[in-house]
Amino acid sequence: MKADVPRISYRPKLLLGLAAILVLVFLALLPLYLGIYQTQLLTYGLIASIAALGFNLLLGYTGLLSFGHSAFFGIGTYTVAFLARDAGIHSMELYILIGLPIAALASALLGYICVRHTRIFFGILTLALSQVLYSLVLKLFWITGGTDGLRVTRPSLLGGTLTFTGGGAYQRFVHAYYYYVLAAFALCVVMMWVIVHSPFGKALQAIRDNETRARFLGLRIRRFRWIAFLISGTFTGLAGILWVPLNGVTTPDVTLYWPVSGDIVFTALLGGFRNFTGPIVGGLVFTYLKTYAVATTEYWQFLLGVVLVLLVLLLPTGIVGALSALVNKLRPKEKIA
Amino acid sequence: MSILIIQILNSLFYASVLFLIAAGLSLIFGVMRIVNMAHGTLYGIGAFVTAWLVGRAVAAGMPVWLAFLCIPAGAAVVALIGAVIEPLLLRPFYRRAEEYQLLVTFGLLLILEDAIRFFWGGLPLTADAVMDVVPSMHIGGFIYPGYYLIVIGIGIVAALGLWLVIYRTRFGVLLRATSQDRRMASALGLNVGLVYVSAFAIGCFMAGLGGAVIVPSQAAVLGMGIDALILAFVVVVIGGLGSLQGALVGALIVSFVRTLMIQFAPEIELAVLYLIAAGVLLVRPTGLFGSA
């Protein structure tokens, strides 16, 4: 007996879209009230959120904890640097158009090695991999500039229509670049949202929850993990691509060295890795947290370590997880619709 | 020919150090099923503590052979640190998902790395005095530090000692029983908590000993822990996590490849090692001696 299929409720999605648009408008208006330094910081925060979103596809949705995402971040930054130095390219669009496939290719290759394993071995392999890359970039200094790194001058935006030279160029660049990154951020959020709510996203979560049963549904576990790894690395690579024009220089220590991977892990944990918005919140909050920590004490790494341990002990679901638990407690008991 | 012998001895020397670190990591994993991300940093602490102790001993005018005792002393300090860490920081997480354990030990890594910087600053610390007191040998036309042979000896003793403890003592039986089935062991009245903290302390001792024996030949520097951790990871990936033989064989392979690469193409040393590890995993996904 076939009952009527109830129509798909669009209301929750409309409300979500509305909230997202409001947040976007808020973010778009912020630079009008913030100085250059704060705008730049916020840009870094958005970039960190993009990296965290990519990372969390693996952790939150696929159940794989990678300690080597700095590799993709660094691949992004160094690709841009090489394009600038060796191909004379100074267009942001070209950086993205060429850099993304390279990040994707690298993720595909590295993922092939790593996803054959789970849990501890996966963590070990990803960490080791990122450090192999670090040591290569460090030691092959005649190609990569070694510890001094490579400089990247301000690129042109929007197909060369926006260039930044002359007086006040820095301020204009920071301002324009913020909106550029904001647009990229919005796109990334939408794309990731679709991905995690797609059949693919559900399959990943199933594999995370119960690998055996997923296999007995006919899902090819390794293939799904590999695709997730590919997407994850590409997003983080994009973050690197967006980061380096703002920072102006890429060195192995701030892109490929293991603390960068640690930072990315931190952002996911801080925001909460079982929620979609967790990494976004984490990326933004962490950027401010770290800036404050670095400014306050020489031993900010110690501070971060302590906060990390406290997070795991006391707030394992992160900021967003804790907030949503709070909201659920306050909401009157209603039937699960 | 003499150069070959020297290279072999160098490899064995480094293999001893790697074995100490990797065996500690494997022991902890074998008994407690956790990977301590701060394990390399503990090795670093061993190096720094030992170098500092040696410096103090020499400054106090102690006979240098007494300064030799700084080596086990340094390792013991690390073991003590481990004995404090395990019940405080790790025990709350055994019931939790594995990710949280990795995250906690990663946080520990951050804390300890900066702790090293706090106590000893950013400058390298040496303990040459210890190495200098050991007579050198002549191999072919070359002078070779006798200290390296002592370290090789320590490595062999450690391997044998661990094997004896794990497979020939009552404590070893407790260790193996607890690693097989924690709940069962507990139900049988074994003090699982004691077994855990002992196993962890022994593992940390090994890591500390690795740092302690290497520092007379190589200055203690910031970041040495991470470099060692990566190599230790490669060792256990090749040899298999939780296996003593695996740590030995893995350490030998990694060390010999490393010596080879340093001769011919030092920049890609780590890349080659990683490729070898990846290759081993393709054929034996749990490493050469690992269990599924």
Next chain:
Amino acid sequence: MILLQTIDLRKQFGETKACDGVNFVVNQGEFLSLVGSNGAGKTSLVNLISAQLTPDSGQILFEGKDITFSPVHERIKAGIARSFQIVNLFDGLSVFDNVALSIFSREGKAVNMAALADHDHAVRAECLDVLGQFGLRDKSAALAGGLAQGERKLLDVAVAYALRPKLLFLDEPTSGVSTRDKGQIMDTVSSVVRAGTVTAVVIEHDMDVVFRYSDRIVMMHEGRFLADGTPAEIRANNEVASILLGAPLST
């Protein structure tokens, strides 16, 4: 028509012979019960057929084709599915998503990342239909981890059923469930399965359930088949009765 056939299947664990030369034949359309005491080899046999174990020797033929060493996903594609004795669900996903995933996987749509899972009308309709048949429709939005035990068992079967297999193995679908719920579960399972013309093999310990619902009963003992027949034939078999119940059944 013979759907599944094992030829001299053997599997040993150390000293224990889990399957000792098993020649198992399943005909299309049957509702078959596989019974035997604990350790008789029932679960091992099902594990061998569903690719969770590889046999030491022997063959497994499905629809005439040799699947002895086929990987899991190929056997599922061929039309073999199973549910699990210890409930094996995706606890973090909703009841709806659990079943929908089977359908997505079956249709080859599970890799699709460019469309929202909720918005696939065909999958949605079929999923709600299946849930309805199993009486879980009004729980579709609840998390699988939060259901009562009986509902979880039904969901476990529904997830396997949604793969629309030709041959469905049900591993103790009523174990761990109260006696009152057992009947309800088996009523649902057997009516859905028969209506869907799925061939079913049920591992069961509860002999009341077995006698009430099966077309055919196969009994295993120490890795070998001891008896094979209709409920009436089995009931009359004294050897079976003494092994299963310790004394011959009085009719």
